[in-house]
Amino acid sequence: MRIASLFSGAGGFEVGFGSAHNTILLNDIAPSAISVLRTQFPQATLIEDVRNVQQGDINSADALVAGFPCQDVSIVGGQRGLAGTRSALVEHVFRLATAIRPAHILLENVQSIRFVHGGRVLLYLMYAAEKLGYSWAYRTLDSRAFGLPQRRRRFYFMASRDSDPGEVLLSDAGSTLPANSLDPSLPVGFYWTEGRSGHGLTADAIPPLKTGSSIGIPSPPAVLFPNGGVKIPTIETAERFQGFPEGWTEAAPPRLRWGLVGNAVSVPVVRWVSDRMNSPAVWDRKLSSPMPDRPIWPLAAWGDGRGLRLAVKVQEAPSSLELGRISDGNYTWTDLSDRALTGFVNRARESRLRYPEGFLERLEARLR
Incomplete structure (x- = not known):
């Protein structure tokens, strides 16, 4: 065509x-x-x-x-x-x-x-x-x-x-897509920028990539790994999370690449x-x-x-379902800063949202 x-x-x-x-x-x-x-x-x-x-x-x-x-x-x-x-x-x-x-x-x-x-x-x-x-x-x-x-x-x-x-x-x-059942032996994705009114908790995957702020400040989701590490994807990994080759958006300014991918x-x-x-x-x-x-x-x-x-009445997944999993891939990550993680935990503790047992405690252990 x-x-x-x-x-x-x-x-x-x-x-x-x-x-x-x-x-x-x-x-x-x-x-x-x-x-x-x-x-x-x-x-x-x-x-x-x-x-x-x-x-x-x-x-x-x-x-x-x-x-x-x-x-x-x-x-x-x-x-x-x-x-x-x-x-x-x-x-x-x-x-x-x-x-x-x-x-x-x-x-x-x-x-x-x-x-x-x-x-x-x-x-x-x-x-x-x-x-x-x-x-x-x-x-x-x-x-x-x-x-x-x-x-x-x-x-x-x-x-x-x-x-x-x-x-x-x-x-x-x-x-039918499998239930979003969180398992501490697998990575858990979440929005570190939220916590008070939402969290986006996702089993062995990230919640939807967003564009970041209106002035180009990126805010990719974070992932809590089974070893206690809390990391965010690099822009190259984010490109792969959308199905692009690594480096696809290199021609754009670094901060603005996140908006394109999101x-x-x-x-x-x-x-x-x-x-x-x-x-x-x-x-x-x-x-x-x-x-x-x-x-x-x-x-x-x-x-x-x-x-x-x-x-x-059809499903949101094709019959050839190939479930994407963080644990199945070889991706690159950077550490989420202590300041960003502390802000999320504080907002989560103050909120009325329900979090899985042990999730916030694992984040606090990471900070300690």
Whole structure:
């Protein structure tokens, strides 16, 4: 396929689709992303402002892909939906789709798009696809089920002009992810920047990588190891946690690399979608039921483009589940500072959150 990529970031879609497809256009306004994209995809046209991308730039595209800005639909963001200036930029995807009518539109965002702001952003996506006469499907997928040691639930939306996107996203009903049962003999990931209102405790993996502060201060999750060490991943390890090769974002300033990686689309998930686009299969309509009312949309759904909308009961992991584990990999780490760890423990002790027995005590032993 010829692919036009909007809000390209670090290029996760492009790496996932691989060399079998031709990226004809890239787009991102962030200087750090521009540096990486120009380095990694020197042959592709790059237009910085999505508002400047016009029909003539992408007329030959078979697919429009976009990991559009999530700040206004994220739980930790403003939750302003399309009233926010950043997430509203997704409207340019459909502006261009209306002009060129590509065979496919593929979008990625945070899974909370299903319910924040009353679910209206997802309602807009469904309506915009139907207005074009495209059938659509969406599904929540967890990156950890694709071999990455990162619990990262993300929303994938596909609209197609002449084919059924359900045959791509829904035909594999999937497997159930194992319970997040913490075991002191295995690493435990957590957000050291939190503690009072959340912690992100994750067994043998990290919670979702974040972008860091608005001024580029990185805040990768920490990991408590069975030997009592408390460490954070290096930027190279964080790249691997998203499926990129080590050093993929080296062209960006060091501090800003974390934001690129935290915002990125997980490469193996896109590769799975690409493989299924090459080999579509019929999906089981027995797994569907009438679409519920808002404000919380289901984890997966399908629409025929003419008004029929169905909830679909599929899992967040494919049947080829390959659970990513920190303990299975050879990763590089640095120590979390005593000051940062002390701050987390103090916040955790003051909070009303429940922590597993012995977890905070092990952190305090590390400080002693």
